[in-house]
Amino acid sequence: MARTDKAAFGELYERYVKRIYNYIYFRTGSPYDAEDLTARVFTRAMAHIGQYTDRGLPFQAWLYRIAHNLTANWHRDQGRRKVIPLEDYITGELIGDSPDHLVEDEEELETLRAAVRRLPEDRQQLLLLKFVDGLSNAEIGHIMDKTEGAIKSLYHRTLTALRDELQGRATDDEDDARRKQR
Numbered sequence: 322m323a324r325t326d327k328a329a330f331g332e333l334y335e336r337y338v339k340r341i342y343n344y345i346y347f348r349t350g351s352p353y354d355a356e357d358l359t360a361r362v363f364t365r366a367m368a369h370i371g372q373y374t375d376r377g378l379p380f381q382a383w384l385y386r387i388a389h390n391l392t393a394n395w396h397r398d399q400g401r402r403k404v405i406p407l408e409d410y411i412t413g414e415l416i417g418d419s420p421d422h423l424v425e426d427e428e429e430l431e432t433l434r435a436a437v438r439r440l441p442e443d444r445q446q447l448l449l450l451k452f453v454d455g456l457s458n459a460e461i462g463h464i465m466d467k468t469e470g471a472i473k474s475l476y477h478r479t480l481t482a483l484r485d486e487l488q489g490r491a492t493d494d495e496d497d498a499r500r501k502q503r
Contacts (some may be wrong), residue, residue: 330367330370333380334363337380337381337384338359340381340454341359341362341384341385341388342355342356342359343453344385344388344392344449344454345359345362345388345391345392345452347357347449347453348392348396348399348445348446349392349395349396352359354395358388358391358392359388362384362387362388362391363384363393365387365391366383366384366387373397378463379460379463381460381464382460382463382464385450385464386464386466388453389446393442425496432487433483433487436483436486436487437483439469439486440479440482440483443457443475444475444479444482446465447461447465447472447475447476447479448479450465451476452466458472458473458476460474481483
């Protein structure tokens, strides 16, 4: 229906625009670039809606693939490393009352952000789709062109790697603090 009816496509736009924008924003770190790329996703989708074939995958998987490809091209054109600025998404939930608590939370958050940035692109994408967009493993599998089992495995390996790295850093920090006290 959306192939010929602009109002139907408008409904699809309204349903998915926020998710696509958030996905792109967390991949680019720039609200301006996210707005531009989101507009391009829907422009491209509208231009190619006639070529879309329903293969049992959700329509949003097709949109995420377009968003992923445009974002990957944007990063290649920018010639810089992908950054996921989690602070805008998480900071509001972690803030405590005391200034000491704020400083500790910000340091922990920066450590987490840095660890996520060091992950391969597919693992960053997985975390973004899982925690920011709240998608199921099956939905993520459709978007990333992997089986649900492969997503579960990748998710487990990603969280284990993050935990190990963060625990290793915590141990290093404790060792540094002990040396300074001597």
